[in-house]
Amino acid sequence: MxxxxxxxxxxxxxxxxxxxxxxxxxxxxxxxxxxxxxxxxxxxxxxxxxxxxxxxxxxxxxxxxxxxxxxxxxxxxxxxxxxxxxxxxxxxxxxxxxxxxxxxxxxxxxxxxxxxxxxxxRKDQSPSEITLAKAYFSNFDFSGVDCERGFFINVGSKKFCFQTLEANKELIKLIEIGRIPNALLCQVSIPVNKNDSISAIEDEASSISWFLSLLNLNSAFIPIIEYSSDSEILQYSLENTVKNSFCRSYIIDNFRINEGIPKAFESCYQSYKNWQAKIDINFLIGFLVEINQQKYIDIKLAVMLMAYEYLLFKYLLNEGLTQDKIGDNIQKKLQQINGFLRFIPSGMMDDTLRGSVRNPLFHQGEIPLLTLAEKINLFKEYYDLLIRIILRILGYTGQYMSVVTHSPSQP
Structure with missing residues (x-):
């Protein structure tokens, strides 16, 4: 009162x-x-x-x-x-x-x-009494698999429970009619052991949010984490996060790919964390999210080229190449990375991306020799290839939603 x-x-x-x-x-x-x-x-x-x-x-x-x-x-x-x-x-x-x-x-x-x-x-409680952390994610929706409104995943010795919120459908309707641009649509419950620090829990939640942002090609960040014991909330941690508009641009989901999200976690979540430590893959995910948010095709192409340059250079360095041995253009770098991955079609390692797109776009500020339809088709093909390269690097073995065919495909 x-x-x-x-x-x-x-x-x-x-x-x-x-x-x-x-x-x-x-x-x-x-x-x-x-x-x-x-x-x-x-x-x-x-x-x-x-x-x-x-x-x-x-x-x-x-x-x-x-x-x-x-x-x-x-x-x-x-x-x-x-x-x-x-x-x-x-x-x-x-x-x-x-x-x-x-x-x-x-x-x-x-x-x-x-x-x-x-x-x-809470004034009368100690952080050591916390037994559960519940993190709320923006802009991520899924269908249930093996629990009410959600699914379980195993991370180390812990079992995390992902669930959509009870008001999920009502919130999505509000987004669809333009009442709100986005919303917190789901949560993950993380068991907390006695020796777990708050910072370690928040680091894990942050890793999950970036991984979901990769699967959704949109920011799925966490503005609120509730810490509780025996269903009583002991602490709220609030953060001012980036909140993009909601969109359904998933490359892996539970709607069109059977158990897609749990399988993605099982297949490559730990690999994602390993690569984050090696090359800051979150920086790359930020590029993917930005590509998806842009409306103008030339800007999409420009950000995509930056993503390619970042990923190819960092990956080749990690594989042991010295900077002076790494190709001096995107065409040569694609050929070098294919020496490790061995799946890129030869037609996509020619001079098209460099000569027809990168050079005029970055030197003239436009792509005068391609029509709008040609730019859109080229963007789809190379954006899809970029996603496939990332999934291959992470060791993902399941299906993904192809940007080109809009259907489940193998990376």
Whole structure:
């Protein structure tokens, strides 16, 4: 229950209900509030995390007019909830907008904020009591396989449970009619052992999110992780993450490929983590996501060429070639990597990609000798080849959805 003293200084839960409207009911943290301070200033705080995983964080204070200096950023803020149950800690808080009400030499300052991260932890609990972490992913949907609304995968000695959210179908309908651009659609439950640190759990969740981003060719990042014991939530870890628009561009899914996602984890998740340590494969996945988000074919081609250059160069270095022995153009690098992978068609290692696309695009800013249809077809063929090279490197042996044929194929 919010005290009258707190309530008159805050916007209140009603503000968040009106701001979010019909999607408020899907909020992951509907409303929490309290009081806290920075180094030299006290504030009342209010928090909501909406259906998309957006952090809505508002600070309010009543100070003398001379104390309402121009604030653009707060490095750190800590506080306690008004029910005295939760401790709150925020870092790197950017001020998006502010409102000022002046009356009788006092000013009420309302700051609409975006923190980089928030930790909300119960005051009476220890992190050592945590037994389960539940991470929520944006933009990833799947069909159930062997548990309610989901499937299990084995990672080391642990069994992780992936499930779509109960409101998954309603949220996808809201995306389809344009009410929201994206949403948190699924979760993974990760068992936590006594010796597991919070940072190790978050690293594992981050690896899973990048792996799902590869399968979906879209960002499937984690803005919220709940830590619990015996179904009681002990801590929330919130992060401001990139949130692209939802799209169904899966290269591996459970809808068209039988048990595709569990098999992908079984086949190459550990290999993905190994390659991440060797060549920062997440940087490459970022290229794939960006390609998929772009609307203009010339920009898609430009980012695809950057992805090729990055992958081929890093892979050849990892295979023992010195920099001076690696081909000085994309055509030669494709020929060299095929010496290891031995599947690239000879017609796709000729001078087409370099001579007809890369050189004019990067030197002239356009591709004048190809029609739009020719550019689209060439993009599909080489984008599909790029995906196949990545899956081969990871050791994936199942089917994937071909960019060219739009049907299940072998990489």
């Amino acid at each position: 919010v005290s009258l003293h707190l309530a008159k200084n805050m916007l209140g839960q009603n503000y968040f209900e009106k701001r979010l409207g019909d999607i408020y009911q899907y909020s992951h943290i509907a409303y929490k509030s309290g009081k806290g301070r920075t180094n030299n200033r006290e504030y009342f705080w209010e928090l909501c995390v909406d259906a998309c995983g957006n952090i809505i964080f508002i600070l309010s204070s009543c100070n003398s007019l001379q104390d309402s200096s121009n604030i653009s950023k707060i490095e750190h803020f800590s506080g306690v909830s008004d029910d005295d149950i939760w401790n709150l800690n925020c870092t790197d808080i950017h001020i998006l907008a502010k409102e000022v009400e002046v009356s009788e030499k006092l000013v009420k300052l309302v700051l609409f904020c975006l923190p980089s991260s928030i930790v909300l932890a």
